[in-house]
Amino acid sequence: MTATLIKGTVIREQILEEITAEVKQIKEKHGVVPGLVTILVGESPASISYVTLKIKTAHRVGFKEIQDNQSVDISEADLLALIDKYNKDESINGILVQLPLPKHIDEKKVLNAIDPDKDVDGFHPVNVGRLMIGGDEVKFPPCTPAGIQEMIVRAGVETSGAEVVVVGRSNIVGKPIANMMVQKGPGANSTVTIVHTRTKDLAAHCKRADILIVAAGVPDLVKPEWIKPGACVIDVGVNRVGEKISEKTGKKIAILKGDVDFDAAKEIAGSITPVPGGVGPMTITMLMLNTLKSLKFKLGIA
Numbered sequence: 001m002t003a004t005l006i007k008g009t010v011i012r013e014q015i016l017e018e019i020t021a022e023v024k025q026i027k028e029k030h031g032v033v034p035g036l037v038t039i040l041v042g043e044s045p046a047s048i049s050y051v052t053l054k055i056k057t058a059h060r061v062g063f064k065e066i067q068d069n070q071s072v073d074i075s076e077a078d079l080l081a082l083i084d085k086y087n088k089d090e091s092i093n094g095i096l097v098q099l100p101l102p103k104h105i106d107e108k109k110v111l112n113a114i115d116p117d118k119d120v121d122g123f124h125p126v127n128v129g130r131l132m133i134g135g136d137e138v139k140f141p142p143c144t145p146a147g148i149q150e151m152i153v154r155a156g157v158e159t160s161g162a163e164v165v166v167v168g169r170s171n172i173v174g175k176p177i178a179n180m181m182v183q184k185g186p187g188a189n190s191t192v193t194i195v196h197t198r199t200k201d202l203a204a205h206c207k208r209a210d211i212l213i214v215a216a217g218v219p220d221l222v223k224p225e226w227i228k229p230g231a232c233v234i235d236v237g238v239n240r241v242g243e244k245i246s247e248k249t250g251k252k253i254a255i256l257k258g259d260v261d262f263d264a265a266k267e268i269a270g271s272i273t274p275v276p277g278g279v280g281p282m283t284i285t286m287l288m289l290n291t292l293k294s295l296k297f298k299l300g301i302a
Helices: 008-030 045-060 076-087 107-113 125-133 143-154 174-182 202-207 282-299
Strands: 035-041 064-070 094-097 163-167 191-195 211-214 232-235 239-245 252-257
Touching (some): 008 282, 035 045, 035 282, 045 064, 045 282, 125 174, 163 174
Parallel strands (some): 163 211, 211 232
């Protein structure tokens, strides 16, 4: 029996429609909409593409959106002053500094300068601490892990008491999603194991997972024989393994593979995310949700 596909593209549309409706209600009742500023330093094509998608999504859901483009040679002091300006701007609820930054700027110093209550990426140490504490302390869970948890919940996968194995220990995905799944509450209450490159017998750990979350950045790392029959498999990996000519545009596009051998795994898993079209579309979606939350916290309606 082939696994059920958990499509991020479909879940994204559901959530964006929900956000749009809530933004409309807040505007009618309170006369404000969420404000998001995106600060882009330099002209990296990849960063421009990503920021453009964020801006397009923000406009779609009815946000006030400011795109603040800065020269690649902006000084660290000037960038910090710019962040401080938006920290004090009452109309801005979320501040996003697109990474990477030029080498002369300390990324850590810049990210830490963002007001934690406007840190909709969830990377500020204060928000990392809030996530560790859990419960009502959590304001902005990091976007990709939040998207993963949302996909699991909306797919109807039981998490309470489930064995969750997370492959990967990054600060962006592995550690936070493990933390989120072990907390008390809906979509969590799981027993969580984190495995990584130094883990002995990686396959044995994966085999006992009811929910297997793979964020290692290694194409086809997880083999079909590592998967428990009927398990939910969340593949976070997006690995460029070559190029091909697009049938639609005739231009070269990247060939993407996940961290899981998808074609073989879908014959064993109960549910699985595809690559592309799985976890990827959820990240910007959850950024929008965090920005809406920020306004709601400010209005006292969260």
